[in-house]
Amino acid sequence: MFANKILEIYKPGDIVMIHDYHLLLLPSMLRQRVPHMYIVFYLHIPFPSSELLRCLPRRKDILEGVLSANLVGLQAFSYTRHFNSCCTRILGFPSTVAGVEAYGARCNVAAFPIGIDARTVQKLAFEDPAIDEKVAALRELYKGKKIIVGRDRLDSVRGVAQKLRAFERFLEMYPEWREKVVLVQVTSPTSVEEEREDSANKIAANVAELVDRINGLYGSLSFWPVQHYPQYLSQEEYLALLRVADVGLITSVRDGMNTTSLEYVVCQKEGHGPLIISEFSGSAAILESAININPWDTSAVATNIKQALEMSPEKKAVLHHQLSNYVFGNDIQNWTKVVLRKLLTTLSSNTHAFATPLGRDQEFLSSHLGHIPELGFSAEHGSFMRHPGSQEWENLAEIYDMGWQKEVMEVFQKYTEQTPGSFIERKRCALTWHYRPSDPELGERNSRACQKELQSTVAKTWDVEVMTGKANLEVRPTFINKGEIAKRLVESYGKGAGEPPEFTICLGDDFTDEDMFRSLNNSDLPKEHVFTVTVGASSKQTLAKWHLLEPADVISSMALLNGGDTNIADLGPLSVVEGRSAEMEDFPGERLVDQVPDTPVPGTVVEGERS
Known part of the structure; x- marks a missing residue:
């Protein structure tokens, strides 16, 4: 459905950007139908390690689907390492920190921590009288209390239970803070996927039990230390809550880029409240001035809550200034520019990214x-x-x-x-x-x-x-290379009238085959009699003038040249697409649609082996 809709409006040269795990297979679907499409895939959630991904029965389909993109973006560098490692361990493709070499081409992989529209959020939070009224009401409601704010979706990875246990430990360790601080926890209803996994509402029941226990131990008839609101908030209520907070507390046990942390920084323009964030959140790697915690270590989290509440105004101002500089300097507009710049660099790069194969004996x-x-x-x-x-x-x-x-x-x-x-x-x-x-x-x-x-x-x-x-x-x-052999083969026919081959086709799928393409392109043979053909992904940079998608197309081409058809051994239709050269002006590509020259003439076939 998504592929069909994109193709209805797609025009050559358009950049197609695909977001998140629901569409992991879409890049491959689009690449098969439009080989030269420029595709960026961006994953908003963490990418798992190979030990977890390999448990999935469709693990190869997932990875191969994503690898059809020109550029794969993830939230953090650690997630790029996981992705590259999965491609190497599960698919066997070589990878580096820059990307994965797959099907004769490089799929570039990079970390692009996403931002928010910080200026718009700030305008909404501080220029709306309705929000000012809600801020005043909340301050009156919790007058004389320090306010810790948490806002999470109620699922297994947001760490709401870990947050409540840490707050309980804080009240146990530091009794002087009892009845002086309140945790306002808003839990949005869970996603459809999580609801299917937790049909018995065990997560909600566990959270409710923890809230009741804390309020029973440390509350009174007039005060409950945990104010839990299992509901959606309006935009005005949400921004007002972030503005009145004295401390922001995020305890995710696994998270991509937690945008609540970024919005909290924007809304603390006046209060400068410290931000406590889980080291397992993608935001922790970029918000260096936030207080990083391990949500499983409840005592350490409790200690950090105390430090945040007792932090001096001067230190809070310094930390907030550093956080604010990052959030506004790396907003969503800058994120878009960085991703597009990386894509254009990838597409314009003339660097070959192919592995060198073994020479058969x-x-x-x-x-x-x-x-x-x-x-x-x-x-x-x-x-x-x-x-x-x-x-x-x-x-x-x-x-x-x-x-x-x-x-x-x-x-x-x-x-x-x-x-x-x-x-x-x-x-x-x-x-x-x-x-x-x-x-x-x-x-x-x-x-x-x-x-x-x-x-x-x-x-x-x-x-x-x-x-x-x-x-x-x-x-x-050093003297051994395929280019010299191609040159020797051509010269062996002689240079006299009628001696040079009338038809020369050279096919290969590896980096060493570029030596052959270069040698034949620079030979004295008539250009219209020489066909240099690379085999592999349509995005690969090559000196070849022609392009075949896969080895089956090579056999189909040979069958046609020999007077046969393309259905040899049920190999399917022949796919020939436009070549993409390292210097497009020097080696212009041509385009064929399901056909190759059908009149074979005497000549030379030079083919690079596939290993």
Whole structure:
């Protein structure tokens, strides 16, 4: 429903911003139908750790749905770490603090703590005579008492029960404050989802029991220390309550960005009441001048309540000034600018974000495709070649000194011992250390250390390069790359009249395939006879002129070129979309709709392997 409605009004170039957990699958739905749509997904609630998310049966669907966005925003940095970790541990995609590498492209992930329309809230709170009247009435009602204000939804994560227990502990520890302070707690009715989970109203019953117990122990006929209002408040009542508060108390046990805390700061322009906030709220990370508490430690919360009530006016003014500067400087308007700026930076970035794959060896290629005599092969990123019609492999690196392998092996052995599950693969011209079976975070950390050590030692004394791959490190001679092989293949046909290939198609889905695209784009072959094709997400930056969405489309394309149809092995329709190059003016994209050239001519097919 949401996807259909968006597509009714969508125009090319529009930015689609999707909010919150109800629409986790929507980015994928939109990406499938409009591959070049600019999508931002923003999650307002905390993102769970991988240990929690992996319990869900549809965990992969959730992550894959979100990863179709160009940019994923969360409330706090810790939530971005959880998201990236889930993508690595559950889906196996490599990730960094900047994002996740998925399907040949990077999904950027960043923290954007949301703000409020602070100036509008301030105008509403201080320029409405009706609110002034309510403020005066509340001050008269609680005359001579310090007022602690809490306003929460009545569900399992807002910590209302923890707040009441902490207040009870405060009255127990500091009897001098009894009958001098009142907790005004407003609990809005729970959400529909929470109501289904708590159909017996256990949360409400627990809160009511705590309120009765505290009032019974520390109240009297003329005074109740807890004033509990299980109802919705009007805007005027809510803003008036925030204005009269002496202390704001938020004890969430899990929360995104608690906007009540931000609104409280705005409404304390005159009173400068301290803010006590749970460290488990997303607001705690940005409101540094608030008093952070652990809601499960009732004694510590009680102590902080006392400190807040007894704080000097000078200190309260300083803390409020710092809080107010943040809230007004990072309001919702600034949040919008920051998110859009990040999106535009992401879209305009020319940095490739693809992992380097392994180069398949001769045995792999021979066993899978060696029975086709018309095919020629290049193995291990160009170290070995087998020409069409031949069964002999040509070793292009046989004159190269391979003494560096002993030094590299010693380093790899050290990190293999430190990384359970990792192993070393020895090739004829390269050494590769794999850590995919290991713990992702441990493997990634040791991989960076290993890469740093190799670059500072072996890479400085030998003519080799250290390449990062998909959960692996590979060391190989610098002359080995697919671009040189593509160049050699083209030149092998000759440059005389009628000798160069009339049709050349080069396909690949990895970073090393960009060497082939660059080589063919710069070759002397007629541009209209060369088709460089990247495979993967439509948002990936590439030097290729053409774009296929997935490996199945490659097989469909080959079937069409061979005079067949696209339904080979029930692979589905061919999807070809506009290419997106690193320099759009130098490598302009073209657009096809469900078709490729249907008249095959003699030529060269150069294809990068998929690992």
